[in-house]
Structures are given as structure tokens and as C-alpha cells.
Amino acid sequence: MRGALAVCRKELRQIARDQRTLFILVFVPAFFLLLFGYALNFDIRHVRLAVEDRDGTPESRAVVSAFVDSGYFDLAAAVYAPRDAERLLDLNEARAALVIPEGFAREVRSGRRAPVQVIIGGDNANTATTVLGYAGSILRTVGAQLAPAAAQAPPGLSVEPRIWYNPELRSTLFLVPGLIAYIAMITAVASTALSIVREKEMGTMEQVRMAPIGTPSFIIGKTIPYFLIALASSALIVGASMTLFGLPMRGNWLTLLLALSLFLAGALATGLLISTASETQQVAFQLALLISFLPTIMLSGFIFPISSMPPALQVVTWFVPARYFLVALRGIVLKGTELSHILPQLGALSLYAAAVLGLASLRLAKDRG
């Protein structure tokens, strides 16, 4: 135990004096959060809208102002010939066009179906989908206001959507937990992997190997400082997410701490495993990129839903710990999920951490002769 303590103390002193590493561990996560938090935003506002109102009635004008008043659309131009709307879309001066046909008001008043046309530039599929959603929701609302009689006489079935937990569908609330997972992963994996490989490069690893300190002591001493730092840096980004992006905290802090700790344990073990397979910091970094950073972004459900991935890829996601952590984290902060409901995720995280740590210890022990 004295050995573990000595390694731990040494590591902390080194980190404290190594300004660059300290900077990377503390400020880069915060920087990432700001960058991603503000830039990675799927909410779309101020869509330039071209309007061709061929009806020119109070009803048609109500539809146009509903669009503009929603805040999602800005009136880019009012056109009177079909060609003009098309041209504006081609020139990218408008991203969407709203066409209200002649006789719209008449149809509305007589309670019949009154179609309007919405044209959206599909060159950016993500944006198009979102804009379509906005347009549909605006039209439903305005439709209900214009023809209360028609709306109150439903043909038997009506859908009234309610979005829970994130009623405004702000993508930030969905993305920030993913960011937290990503940043925590980077910090924990990179710091352990690089610090051990650096010792190999410097030759101090060989010196330590000559000492009668067991592998467990070495691992414990080496990971505890990085665990604490990763925890602190995670706390920092969780705090920043709450103040800057309005991330709620509906669940239990201790549950969050537990989930975070298990996730970090797995990440530290991954870093350890990477360090056993690399002789230079460069190789270590590339391995980390490949086996932990990229999967955490692509295969965790951070951005792309797992359920829409091909089955083979879905199997791969089983081995991405961020996948489980994200479910737990989103559950805790957004929904106030109880501990008992995320036990499967916590179990998976523990299993991952234990398996990788076991593998890394085996390799390290073998390495040490």
C-alpha cells in the first residue's frame, strides 16, 4: 500500500507541475463544452421563407403571420409568380416556400380540406426534417384556430402530441449529456494512457518495474489521481451545462455520481489497456481515438439513434460503455429516473470496467515480467 501511495503522490505532483497536461485535463473539456454546446445545435431558427399568397384573404394572411410569429421563420420575400419562389430557393435566398392557393379561405370557411403547399430545400436533410416538423405544427395550430367547427367535429380519431421531459424539443438538452459522456471519456482515457506511455518513453517505467511494487499497487496509484481529476472535470462540465444550457437536474445526485464513477472506471481501465499496447504517446493517442473517442461519438446514441443502425453495428454498440452511461445520464438529469430503473445500465458499466481492468492487469503483469 505504501507503494501505491508513493505512485499516487508522485503522479499528483507531476500533474501539478505539468501545466500543459493540467490545461488539457481541465480547460479543454470546458472549451469543448462551449464549442459543441453552442455549435452542435439541431434547433433551427430564422429559416428564410418565401411566401406566395395567391388568396390574399384574412385567413391566408393569418397563416403567413403564424409562420413569421413563430420565430422559426423569417419572411424573406413575398412573391406573386410561382417561378419566383422557385428561383429564390435555387439561389438559396429562401430555404422554404409557403404557397397558399386561391380559394383557401373559401374552403376553410365551408369546413373542407384546405391544402397549402410548403416547399423545403432538402439539400440538408436534417434541417429539412426539422423545418417540416415546425411547419406541420404551425399549420395544425392555425388550422384549429381558423376552423374551430371542423376541428371540433373529428372523424373519430385525433392525435394530440405531448412531448415530455423536453417539451420544446431543444436538441441541446438531448446533446449535452452526450457531451458530458464524451468529455469525461476523453479525459479519463487519454490521461491514463498517455501518462503510462510517457513513463515508458522516459524509461522511468523500467525503473519502477525493477522495484518490488506489485501490479495492483501500481495500477491503483496511477489511476486514483486521474479518477479524481476526471470526476472534478466532469463536475465542472455538468455544472456548466446547467448554468449555460439550462440542463435540468431532476434526479438524485448520488445516483448521478454512481453512474459517473462506474463510467469513469471503465474509461480509466480502457486507458490502461491502451497503454499496454503502445510504446509511444502517438500510438496511444491514435488507439484511444479509434477504440474510445470515435465510438463514443458515433455508436453511443450521442447523436445517431442506435435503433436505426444496421444490426451488425448495433452489436458493436454493446461494447461501447457510453451507450449505457447515456441512457442513465439522460434518465437521471432529464427524467429524474430512479436508481432501480437504470440498474441494467449500471450493471453493464460495471461489467465493462471489470472486464477491461482485468484484461489490462493481465497484460501489464505479463509486461512486467
Place this chain on the structure above:
Amino acid sequence: MAEPAIDVRHLTRRFGRFTAVDDVSFEVARGAIFGFLGSNGAGKSTTFRMLCGLLEPTSGTALVGGIDVAADPEKVKTRIGYMSQRFSLYELLTVDQNIRFFGGVYGLDARRLAQRRAFVLQMAGLEGREHQLARDLAGGWRQRLALGCAILHEPAILFLDEPTGGVDPVSRRQFWRLIDVLAGTGVTVLVTTHYLDEAERCHRVAVIHAGRLAAIGTTAEVKGVFAGRPIVEVRSRQTVEAMRALDAMPDVEKTSLFGTAVHAVLRAGGAGAHDLAGRLRSNGIAVDSADEVPPSLEDVFLDIVERADRSRGTAA
């Protein structure tokens, strides 16, 4: 005589089909300074790693301080100190923090650490520099600090793997004085080196070539291969021509270049240095001096390596 500090029998280590250390046997007495000579890749480091308990032997046994390295490598580590050419210290830690760290991994308690810390600081001449960062120390200081860290736990056996690489001559001499003092207190020292003048300071040396023990003994014994084969050192401004002329003489076994001089090994019963100089001059080569010299370890080393390669060549 007490049992030897190190007792190696038929030690062999293979990596796949490559045999890095091939049936090596030797003993090192307590308190001796034992030198390992050999070119890069000759098997010195592999032997060291096995003796330090870092690498398992493929076959053969090695007792270090009476402990079988294959059976109990962790226990061996408590008995030995190790220092490599890179003087692996933590650059970002101070002198004092480095000492404390190594004291920690060697399991020293607070009282013993304080005692040993004072000893190491005094030995390395680092008093007053306790709070300097290791990276800011000059080569000689770093080297002595590394040595100090390697002997914090008072090991009975010290392994030095090319300990003086990249250090100025004054520091090297100082370092060897420390080694002599340590050996005087009964510490057994095994050292690998490229510097043959350092090998001269060892009580006994072993020459390793291509994984095999090519020669072993005191430096005087090892030099015995030149008994009856005098070496003549020829100094000339026409080094290349002189070498070519010497090689053509039937009583010259071989020549090699030593700095600006040529060493010619004469066959037993051949002519003397004076005669050789005369013949060179008659070939029109300006000879500044030609004197018989005692063999240096470098002569021995080159001779052993050449002969080993030749016998291997004929065997193949």
C-alpha cells in the same frame, strides 16, 4: 569462501527462433565489480533483464543473492538496485521528490527514508539542491541522483546498464569512485559498458558475443589471449598505406585502426617492432614511431569478436 553473489548456470533465452542468450554460465563474488562487454545486441541487456527478474529464462538457472530468479522474481527485486543509461528520473519532480518516490516504491518507512535520503544527498553531492527539478540538473548530477535512487533500499547487488552514457569524463571518473566505494562496503556491482577504459576498472570482465560468453576472467587473464602475439603500435601520417603494407607482410597476423595509430598483431616468433618500422620505411612509408604495446581491452575485444565470427563462418 562464501557462496557467490550471483551464480549463473547454462542460462539461455530464446525469442522465437532467435537465441539472444546462449548457454551462459558465470559466477560473481560478493563485493566484486563485474563488467559485461559486448556490442549492441550481443545479449548483455537480455542477461541483465533475466538476472533482475524481468524476463523469464528459457532454460538454465540464475541465483541472485541466493534467490532463483525464475522461481521468485519479486523477491529478487528487493535485493537488487538497477540503474540504466537513461538515468530514469522523473523530470518534473524535484531531487527530494524523486528520492521520496523511489523510497515509497521500495517500501522504506519514514525513519529509514530520512536516513537514506540524507546519505544519498551527501553521496551524490546534492545537498542544497533538494528542491531543484531533476530536469534542471546537469548530466553528472542526474547520474549520481539516479544511482542514489537505485541504492536507497541498500541492495546487496547493483546492476548498472551503461551507466555513464552521455556524461562528461570528470563526472564519469567521479561516478566510478562512487562505485569503488560501494564495492568496498560489500555491494556486488554488475556493469555493462561500451567504454573499455571503464572495463579496466572491473575486477573481472565477461565478453559476450552473439549471445555466447566469449571470454571471462580478470582483465589480465582476458588479455592473455595475446600471450606470444606481440602488438606493435605504428604511428604514421600515411595510415592507410601503412596498414596496406603491414597486411601484406607474412609475419603480421592482422591490423586494426586505433584512433590515428595502427595496431599490428605479429605472429609468434616474428620480428620485433624495430624491424617492422625498417621494412615500412623501405616501402617508402614515413613512420613516426613503432613500439610494442601491452594489449588493451579493446584489442582483446576485437580479437575475440573476430575469432568468434570466423569460427561461426567456418561452422556455417
